[in-house]
């Protein structure tokens with residue numbers, strides 16, 4: 597009942613010309629995979645160019661971040677309205693934003709509420725660091741991030757939310773979580789936290805993605821888990837491998 601969602605987070609990769617080329621490589625095959633919601637999230641610099649290539653492909657477009665204010669003196673930022681002009685999705689609270697750019701549960705929450713107001717689907721990232729994982733703090737950290745990040749979201753909007761569980765120790769390391777570990781965090785921590793916020797029935801409708809070293813080889817193991825509703829893919833989304841991952845989600 598939850599449509600699988602596979603999103604590619606291109607991070608700070610690809611010029612506009614390279615972004616166009618990558619869409620040419622991926623677009624046709626992705627278009628043919630109809631059972632899965634597919635999204636690409638290029639750097640903001642390339643959003644307009646990519647938007648112009650996605651018409652009629654059924655591939656969604658997302659930004660990797662945005663500010664919560666609609667306009668003003670915020671040098672270097674882009675606003676929800678600017679994102680909404682070209683995109684349907686926005687990644688919020690990625691661990692790299694938290695780690696390198698000072699994002700907190702509070703700033704993530706402001707952005708989530710701004711996405712709701714703008715009619716954007718937020719892909720809200722949560723996940724523990726290696727130190728927190730080793731200290732056995734995964735459940736406490738992820739529970740806190742979900743509750744604080746999604747506080748104040750309307751129950752009517754909540755089913756549109758997407759949560760991405762990305763353990764920081766699995767991002768870009770080639771050391772993916774096991775399918776079983778992802779399932780246990782999704783089932784025992786994230787979905788119950790969503791139920792606390794929005795009620796059990798709404799929580800069942802919200803998609804929870806796994807992210808962190810997802811590949812064409814290991815994707816099927818994640819998608820076989822009942823509470824893994826798709827993937828947020830970094831490195832492998834820059835290659836034709838992303839098509840294989842989307843195909844695995846369709847099975």
Ligand code: 13P
Nearest residue numbers: 605767768808809830831
């Ligand atoms: P990798 O797939 O490169 O590990 O990155 C995951 C990620 O951070 C997606 O947002």
